Amino acid sequence: MEISSVSEFEKHISRVLISAKQIEEAVKAAGREISEQWDGRPILLVSILKGSFVFLADLNRAINVPCEVGFMAAKSYYDGTESVGEVKITMDLAQDVSKYHVIIVEDIVDTGRTLSDVYKLLSSRGPLSIKVITLLDKPERRLVDFKPEKALFTIPDLFVIGYGLDLGEYYRNLPYIAEYKE
Numbered sequence: 001m002e003i004s005s006v007s008e009f010e011k012h013i014s015r016v017l018i019s020a021k022q023i024e025e026a027v028k029a030a031g032r033e034i035s036e037q038w039d040g041r042p043i044l045l046v047s048i049l050k051g052s053f054v055f056l057a058d059l060n061r062a063i064n065v066p067c068e069v070g071f072m073a074a075k076s077y078y079d080g081t082e083s084v085g086e087v088k089i090t091m092d093l094a095q096d097v098s099k100y101h102v103i104i105v106e107d108i109v110d111t112g113r114t115l116s117d118v119y120k121l122l123s124s125r126g127p128l129s130i131k132v133i134t135l136l137d138k139p140e141r142r143l144v145d146f147k148p149e150k151a152l153f154t155i156p157d158l159f160v161i162g163y164g165l166d167l168g169e170y171y172r173n174l175p176y177i178a179e180y181k182e
């Protein structure tokens with residue numbers, strides 16, 4: 001996929017589903033909640049690249065207690081917009097999670113396969129605690145039994161782009177979440 005004009009870029013943005021303002025308010029509230037629950041021991045926000053990098057950057061700044069960030073990359077294999085059900089950890093976390101309250105920061109939970117695998121892997125390393133915060137949840141599409149502790153928005157079965165979420169590496173720069181149109 002290659003997009004070489006603004007009109008071609010824009011024609012795939014069907015409609016705004018969640019505005020920048022709605023995202024900002026929800027992220028600030030989530031940051032406040034994490035800050036209020038802090039028990040004085042280290043927090044590590046683990047971002048699953050690449051989709052969650054925008055959410056991580058905003059969530060991190062909405063937290064007003066000490067917290068660290070770490071990065072992991074996991075790849076779910078897609079055939080167009082459909083998951084083919086394979087997940088691979090392509091870059092592991094640098095930190096030893098046993099010293100931390102781990103908060104996995106995800107862009108979207110779809111079939112649940114990516115998070116279920118990452119959650120099992122990090123849990124096996126003995127963190128102080130572990131939970132998942134996701135910007136978006138698409139529960140209708142779940143194929144494995146996985147429920148994030150916190151989902152900022154629950155959406156129907158649509159393919160969405162923006163605020164870190166891509167289609168063919170494009171659209172991560174949109175400040176809102178939009179429905180993708182073929």
Ligand code: 5GP
Pocket residue numbers: 051076083107108109110111112113114115158159160161165166167
């Ligand atoms: P899961 O393993 O839950 O099926 O998929 C998780 C990953 O698939 C997400 O981190 C994201 O990269 C991708 N994904 C799932 N649904 C969507 C969607 O609606 N839009 C985009 N851009 N990516 C999605």
